[in-house]
Amino acid sequence: MEELPDKVEMIRHVELSGPQRDLYETIRISMQKKVREHVKQLGLNRSHIIILDALLKLRQICCDPRLLKIPAAQKKHAESAKLELLMTSLTELLEEGRRILLFSQFTEMLGLIEKELDQKKIRYVKLTGQTKDRKTPVQQFQQGEVPLFLISLKAGGTGLNLTAADTVIHYDPWWNPAVENQATDRAHRIGQNKTVFVYKLVAKGTVEEKILEMQRNKHALMEGLFSEAETSKLKMTDKDLQSLFDPLE
Known part of the structure; x- marks a missing residue:
């Protein structure tokens, strides 16, 4: 195997x-x-x-x-401290030549991220529950036409093969680590030949940190x-x- x-x-x-x-x-x-x-x-x-x-x-x-x-x-x-961190991180990662999957539970959040990306002229594709043609964005990303794929956790957390990615960003933590892992496995799967880096963005001291603690312990x-x-x-x-x-x- x-x-x-x-x-x-x-x-x-x-x-x-x-x-x-x-x-x-x-x-x-x-x-x-x-x-x-x-x-x-x-x-x-x-x-x-x-x-x-x-x-x-x-x-x-x-x-x-x-x-x-x-x-x-x-x-x-x-103003959002997390969105600022994301945009700074994306700029750095893309300059390094990384290919990135970005997951959020909130499709509206993906919309706000899109506006920032458009301002910075960063190319991307997106997949949410409203996406009728799922095949095209997957192909565009896999073939290297765009370096960034925005995906809603529910719509794209399973069933996609995105081994062109070497980086996964979870913008917001979800209570069930298995769901996050399944999303990460869009990149970390058979056919992947690079190390996959997974970043979880967490607001310090907030309910997000409590969710992470409870993921581990409860x-x-x-x-x-x-x-x-x-x-x-x-x-x-x-x-x-x-x-x-x-x-x-």
Whole structure:
């Protein structure tokens, strides 16, 4: 059996600052209060949706405040530390001749990244759930016509062969490491002859870091929390819940 080349995984931390940090803390405090009240009234297992909504908002702020559909986030808080890190990293990696797959759970985030790429005149292809012709972008990337492939995690995390890539960037962490690994394996698979570098961008001290910790230590808890079945039993203690809403240091 053909042996796969090495896979090198790295976490790139980014620190929220300024208005983005302020927004994170404001939403964190208000959602923590809301979740506490809900849990007190209905219990943990019947608070599934409100907890998910709170976590979604915090995860969106980590990616880019503009994902949060409130006027303040669109204007005052529009800068994203993570997007800045991504664009700096992409410029450096592309100058090195890297071929890159960039995954995000949020198709809207991919749209914001596209705008930045267009400004910098960086060529790319994209695949999301709305992409009707999946074959063409795959061919363009595999044949070396473009160096960067933007992919939504749900639409392109499985079933694609993208061995032309030697670099994978996960813009936002997902609760289930198996899903991330499957996405990485679009590049790290039979036919790959180069070392594959995997970068995970994580906002320091935020819910994203908590997700990574729980990926490692409390997989069953995360599975219950992020299961799409509303009746899923939450294997979560009050301490676990509160840790998701820890303040930024």
